[in-house]
Amino acid sequence: MGQYKSRPKHSCAEEWKKKISESYSVLRSRLSEDLRVKEGVELTDIQAACSRGDLEKIKELVSQDEDLLEKETENGPPPPPPNGLTLLPLSVIPAGERGHVEWLLSQGVEPGQMSKNGFSALHLATYRGDIDLMKLLLDHKADISLSGFGGVHPIHIACMCGNEEVVDLLLEQGASVNAQDVVKFSPLHLACYFGHEKIAETLIRHGADINSPGEVGDRPLHLACAKGHLKHVQLLVDGKEENKADVNVRDNEEHTPLHFCCRHGHLPVLNYLLQPDRGVEPHISNIYGDTPLHLACYGGKVEAVKKLVEHTGRDSLSKENIFSETPLHSACTNGRSLELVKFLLGQEDVSVNHQGQDGHTALHSACYHGHIRLVQFLLDNNADMNLVARQQEPSVEGEEKDQQNQTCLMWAYERGHDAIVTLLKHHKRPQDESACGDYSQGGSDGSYVSVPSPLGKLRxxxxxxxxxxxxxxxxxxxxxxxxxxxxxxxxxxxxxxxxxxxxxxxxxxxxxxxxxxxxxxxxxxxxxxxxxxxxxxxxxxxxxxxxxxxxxxxxxxxxxxxxYVSGGSLFSLLHEQKSYQDRDPRVIDLQSKITVALDVAKGMEYLHNLKQPIIHRDLNSHNILLHESGHSVVADFGESRFLKSQDDENMTKQPGNLRWMAPEVFTQCTKYSIKADVFSYSLVLWELLAGELPFAHLKPAAAAADMAYRNTRPPIAITFPKQITYLLQIGWHPTPEERPEFKQIVKKLQECKESVESATAAISGTTVTFSSGAPIPATSAENGTVPTPGHVNALRKQWESAGAGIGKPQGLTMEDIRKVLPTFPSPNKNGYVSDPLSTLRLNPNISYTSSHPPPLPPATTEPS
CATH class of the missing domain: 3.30.200.20 (Phosphorylase Kinase; domain 1)
Known part of the structure; x- marks a missing residue:
C-alpha cells in the first residue's frame, strides 16, 4: 500500500470523465455566447448591422466604404478584429430571413471566418438547428470538416444536441462519420454519452467505427455503460458481427464496460451484460486491481453488489486491489450504506476482521474516513480494534524503510476524528463485564487499546x-x-x-x-x-x-x-538542455558565466549582510534561476533561517543537497555559520565553469563524504581564469574561518568580469589568452563574432569548445591535458572511486593554516 491508507476517492478515469462533462458544458456556453451580443461590447457600424440582420444598412455602409468587405476577404480569412467579432458569425445571430447572409457570401465574404470563441457560421447554425442557413452556407462551399473550439466539427455539435435532421444533412453532404475532436471522441461517442439513440443508429448505419478509442482508450460502449443508456448498449453489443462492440474491451486503465456500469450502479445495463451469452468476464481487474465488485462497493451501489454476487458467486469477495482492500474494505471506505456492509458480512467466508496485505481491516477504513455509525456497527459485530496495519515510512538514502504498526484508533486520531477516538476508547463489548478507563489496557481479551499519549502531538x-x-x-x-x-x-x-x-x-x-x-x-x-x-x-x-x-x-x-523567472534554473541550463554533438558537452561563454556568478554572489552578499543575517543552507544550481536577460537570482528559501548569532548551536543537521554541502554541515555539526554558504557557492562556481556536476561520477552522499573526510575537491582545469581559480581554492577551504566573505568575492568577480570584457573588446577574430595562460577561442562557430552575454535562449546556442576536459584547447599538447585532467573510473559498491587521481585532493603536504592559502587580497591586488 506504500504511503496510501486508502484508495483515492476517484481514479484517473473518473476524473477524466468529470473533465469531459465540464468541457462539453463549456462548449455549450461558448456556442450560446456567440449567438448573442453581450451588453457593453462595442461593435462597428457594419458589425451592428450584421447582428441585426439589417441588409439595407449593410449595403449602405458597404457602398460608402468599398474597403469594408475587402478587409474581410483579401488574402483569405482575415485575422480577427480587435474586439474579436467577425461579420459572418455575427450575421447568424438574428433569426428569420437570411438575405443578408446570402448577400455577404455573394460578395465574397469567407464562410470559414471564426468567431471570438472559435466557431464558424456553420458551427453556430448547426448548434441552432437552422437547416435553411446550413444549406445556404454549404451551397457557398462552407467547410463541413472545419474544426472549431475543442477540435469539434459541426457533426459533433449536431450529435451533442441530438438533432437528427441536422445529422442526416451533414452526413449527406459528406461529413466524416468518424471525425475526432481534441479528445478523440467520434460523433458516436457523443451520441452514446448524451443518450441520443436514433442518432447512434444513423451513425452506425453510415459506417461509424463502434470500437473507436478516445484519448484514454474509452470506447462508445464505455460511455454508454457509464451513463446507463441501455438502448445504446444493446445497439452496440447486438450489432452485426463485423461491426460489433467488444464487451470486455479495456481503456488505458484497463476498465471494462462492466467496471463503469457497476461503479455507477446502472442495474438494467448490469443485468443485460451479465446474461450468459454475452461472454462478460465478471472478475476482471483494472490496473488498480479493482474488480467490478470493488467499484460497486466504492460507489455504495447495494443492488449492483447483490446482483454481482448472485450471478458470479463469491470469487471476487476475497480479491484485494493494490491498496490491500477487499470489497468489504471498499464498502467501509464509502461508508454511507450500512445495508451494503451488512450484506457483505452476511456472505460466507467474509470476516469482519480480515486484514489486507498491509494489515489494515475494514474498521481501519471506516475510522480513517470518519464514518462513526459504521464504526459503531463494526464494533458491535466483533471487529477487533487491536489489529494493526503496517505502514512503511520513507527511507533516508542508504537506509532501509521503517515500518510503523498502527491501530485503527491511531488512524482516526491522525485524521482528527475525535468522536471516533472517544468511541474507541470507551467501547465496551457486550460480553465484557466492565468498561475500562480512557488509558487502561482493559481485560485479558484485548478489547481495549492504549491510546497514544496525545501530549507530544498536541505540543x-x-x-x-x-x-x-x-x-x-x-x-x-x-x-x-x-x-x-x-x-x-x-x-x-x-x-x-x-x-x-x-x-x-x-x-x-x-x-x-x-x-x-x-x-x-x-x-x-x-x-x-x-x-x-x-x-x-x-x-x-x-x-x-x-x-x-x-x-x-x-x-x-x-x-x-x-x-516567474522564465529562463529556468541554472541546473536545467547546464545539465538538462545541453547541446550534444559527437558526445562532447558544451559550455556557455565566459562572460555569461561570470555574469551569473556575480549576480549570485551579490544575492548572497545581500542575505549575509542583513540586520539579521540569513543563511541559505541549500545553495545549489537547482536554486539559481535565470532571467531571459542572462542575469540570475537566488531562490528557494525552504531550508533557510535567520542567524541569531555566529555562536548559534541550534542549527539543523544536514539541511540541503548533499552534493553541494559544506564538510562541517555533512559531519553532523550543529554549529556552523554563513561560511557554509560560501563553500556551496564555490562548488556552484566550479559547476558553472566546468559545465558538469561536482563529482558527477559519485552518488551525492559519497561526494559529500569525500569532501568532508578525504579533503577531495573537483579538478580545476587550466582553462579557468586565474582569479576564479583562486576564488575556488579559498572558497572551499576545509576551515570555515579561512573562507572569504561574499563582499570580497563580489569585488574579485567584478575585476575578473572587467578584464574579460576588456580582452573581448580588444580582439577581432583572434585567440585570447587570459592570465591563466589558457587560450580561449575568440569567435563564434556560427558567425565569427565574439559571443556576448544575452538572453537565456541565446545562451543555450552560444557554446564554446573550451571547458573542463572538453576538447583540446588551442596551444596545448595532449601531455599538458593529461597532467591536469583526471580519468573517471566507475565507483565501487559503496559509491567511491579507488583511483586517487579521479578527483582533485587537497595537497597533503600543505598545511591549511591561516597563512596558506593566504587571505583574499584586496580587489586591486592580483593573487600570486
Missing part, C-alpha cells in the same frame, strides 16, 4: 498553529492571497513539499509553490512554509527572487507566490 500541533497564527498576524496585508486569486497553469517543478506551477495572479505571471494538499500537513512542511514566507517577505534585492504573497488560510491550501 507539535499547538506549535504549528502558533507559528501559522503568528505568520498571519505579522505578514503585511499586501502579501495575503486567497487560493482563488491564483490561476494555475503548467507544472514547472516539484519536490518533497509538493509542486511548483506557472500561473497568473492579479494579471501577473507568477510561480506558485503549492504545498501538498493534505488535510494535515507534515510538521516539517508547516515549519518550512512558515519559515520561507517569513524570510521572503523581508527580502528586497534585484539578486533575490521577488515575493508576491502567500495563501495562509488553510494548511491544505498553503502556497507561496513569487515572480
Amino acid at each position: 507539535s500541533l499547538t506549535k504549528e498553529k502558533i507559528d501559522v497564527l503568528h505568520l498571519r498576524s505579522t505578514l503585511p496585508q499586501k502579501f495575503h492571497l486567497q487560493i482563488g486569486d491564483i490561476e494555475f497553469q503548467e507544472t514547472i517543478g516539484s519536490g518533497s513539499f509538493g509542486k511548483v506551477y506557472k500561473g497568473k495572479c492579479k494579471g501577473t505571471t507568477v510561480a506558485v509553490k503549492r504545498y501538498r494538499a493534505n488535510a494535515f500537513c507534515a510538521k516539517s512542511d508547516v515549519d518550512m512554509f512558515c519559515r520561507e514566507v517569513s524570510i521572503l517577505c523581508k527580502l528586497n534585492s534585484d539578486y533575490v527572487i521577488k515575493f508576491v504573497g502567500a495563501c495562509l488560510e488553510d494548511p491544505s491550501q498553503f502556497a507561496i507566490v513569487t515572480e
Whole structure:
C-alpha cells in the first residue's frame, strides 16, 4: 500500500470523465455566447448591422466604404478584429430571413471566418438547428470538416444536441462519420454519452467505427455503460458481427464496460451484460486491481453488489486491489450504506476482521474516513480494534524503510476524528463485564487499546498553529492571497513539499509553490512554509527572487507566490538542455558565466549582510534561476533561517543537497555559520565553469563524504581564469574561518568580469589568452563574432569548445591535458572511486593554516 491508507476517492478515469462533462458544458456556453451580443461590447457600424440582420444598412455602409468587405476577404480569412467579432458569425445571430447572409457570401465574404470563441457560421447554425442557413452556407462551399473550439466539427455539435435532421444533412453532404475532436471522441461517442439513440443508429448505419478509442482508450460502449443508456448498449453489443462492440474491451486503465456500469450502479445495463451469452468476464481487474465488485462497493451501489454476487458467486469477495482492500474494505471506505456492509458480512467466508496485505481491516477504513455509525456497527459485530496495519515510512538514502504498526484508533486520531477516538476508547463489548478507563489496557481479551499519549502531538500541533497564527498576524496585508486569486497553469517543478506551477495572479505571471494538499500537513512542511514566507517577505534585492504573497488560510491550501523567472534554473541550463554533438558537452561563454556568478554572489552578499543575517543552507544550481536577460537570482528559501548569532548551536543537521554541502554541515555539526554558504557557492562556481556536476561520477552522499573526510575537491582545469581559480581554492577551504566573505568575492568577480570584457573588446577574430595562460577561442562557430552575454535562449546556442576536459584547447599538447585532467573510473559498491587521481585532493603536504592559502587580497591586488 506504500504511503496510501486508502484508495483515492476517484481514479484517473473518473476524473477524466468529470473533465469531459465540464468541457462539453463549456462548449455549450461558448456556442450560446456567440449567438448573442453581450451588453457593453462595442461593435462597428457594419458589425451592428450584421447582428441585426439589417441588409439595407449593410449595403449602405458597404457602398460608402468599398474597403469594408475587402478587409474581410483579401488574402483569405482575415485575422480577427480587435474586439474579436467577425461579420459572418455575427450575421447568424438574428433569426428569420437570411438575405443578408446570402448577400455577404455573394460578395465574397469567407464562410470559414471564426468567431471570438472559435466557431464558424456553420458551427453556430448547426448548434441552432437552422437547416435553411446550413444549406445556404454549404451551397457557398462552407467547410463541413472545419474544426472549431475543442477540435469539434459541426457533426459533433449536431450529435451533442441530438438533432437528427441536422445529422442526416451533414452526413449527406459528406461529413466524416468518424471525425475526432481534441479528445478523440467520434460523433458516436457523443451520441452514446448524451443518450441520443436514433442518432447512434444513423451513425452506425453510415459506417461509424463502434470500437473507436478516445484519448484514454474509452470506447462508445464505455460511455454508454457509464451513463446507463441501455438502448445504446444493446445497439452496440447486438450489432452485426463485423461491426460489433467488444464487451470486455479495456481503456488505458484497463476498465471494462462492466467496471463503469457497476461503479455507477446502472442495474438494467448490469443485468443485460451479465446474461450468459454475452461472454462478460465478471472478475476482471483494472490496473488498480479493482474488480467490478470493488467499484460497486466504492460507489455504495447495494443492488449492483447483490446482483454481482448472485450471478458470479463469491470469487471476487476475497480479491484485494493494490491498496490491500477487499470489497468489504471498499464498502467501509464509502461508508454511507450500512445495508451494503451488512450484506457483505452476511456472505460466507467474509470476516469482519480480515486484514489486507498491509494489515489494515475494514474498521481501519471506516475510522480513517470518519464514518462513526459504521464504526459503531463494526464494533458491535466483533471487529477487533487491536489489529494493526503496517505502514512503511520513507527511507533516508542508504537506509532501509521503517515500518510503523498502527491501530485503527491511531488512524482516526491522525485524521482528527475525535468522536471516533472517544468511541474507541470507551467501547465496551457486550460480553465484557466492565468498561475500562480512557488509558487502561482493559481485560485479558484485548478489547481495549492504549491510546497514544496525545501530549507530544498536541505540543507539535499547538506549535504549528502558533507559528501559522503568528505568520498571519505579522505578514503585511499586501502579501495575503486567497487560493482563488491564483490561476494555475503548467507544472514547472516539484519536490518533497509538493509542486511548483506557472500561473497568473492579479494579471501577473507568477510561480506558485503549492504545498501538498493534505488535510494535515507534515510538521516539517508547516515549519518550512512558515519559515520561507517569513524570510521572503523581508527580502528586497534585484539578486533575490521577488515575493508576491502567500495563501495562509488553510494548511491544505498553503502556497507561496513569487515572480516567474522564465529562463529556468541554472541546473536545467547546464545539465538538462545541453547541446550534444559527437558526445562532447558544451559550455556557455565566459562572460555569461561570470555574469551569473556575480549576480549570485551579490544575492548572497545581500542575505549575509542583513540586520539579521540569513543563511541559505541549500545553495545549489537547482536554486539559481535565470532571467531571459542572462542575469540570475537566488531562490528557494525552504531550508533557510535567520542567524541569531555566529555562536548559534541550534542549527539543523544536514539541511540541503548533499552534493553541494559544506564538510562541517555533512559531519553532523550543529554549529556552523554563513561560511557554509560560501563553500556551496564555490562548488556552484566550479559547476558553472566546468559545465558538469561536482563529482558527477559519485552518488551525492559519497561526494559529500569525500569532501568532508578525504579533503577531495573537483579538478580545476587550466582553462579557468586565474582569479576564479583562486576564488575556488579559498572558497572551499576545509576551515570555515579561512573562507572569504561574499563582499570580497563580489569585488574579485567584478575585476575578473572587467578584464574579460576588456580582452573581448580588444580582439577581432583572434585567440585570447587570459592570465591563466589558457587560450580561449575568440569567435563564434556560427558567425565569427565574439559571443556576448544575452538572453537565456541565446545562451543555450552560444557554446564554446573550451571547458573542463572538453576538447583540446588551442596551444596545448595532449601531455599538458593529461597532467591536469583526471580519468573517471566507475565507483565501487559503496559509491567511491579507488583511483586517487579521479578527483582533485587537497595537497597533503600543505598545511591549511591561516597563512596558506593566504587571505583574499584586496580587489586591486592580483593573487600570486
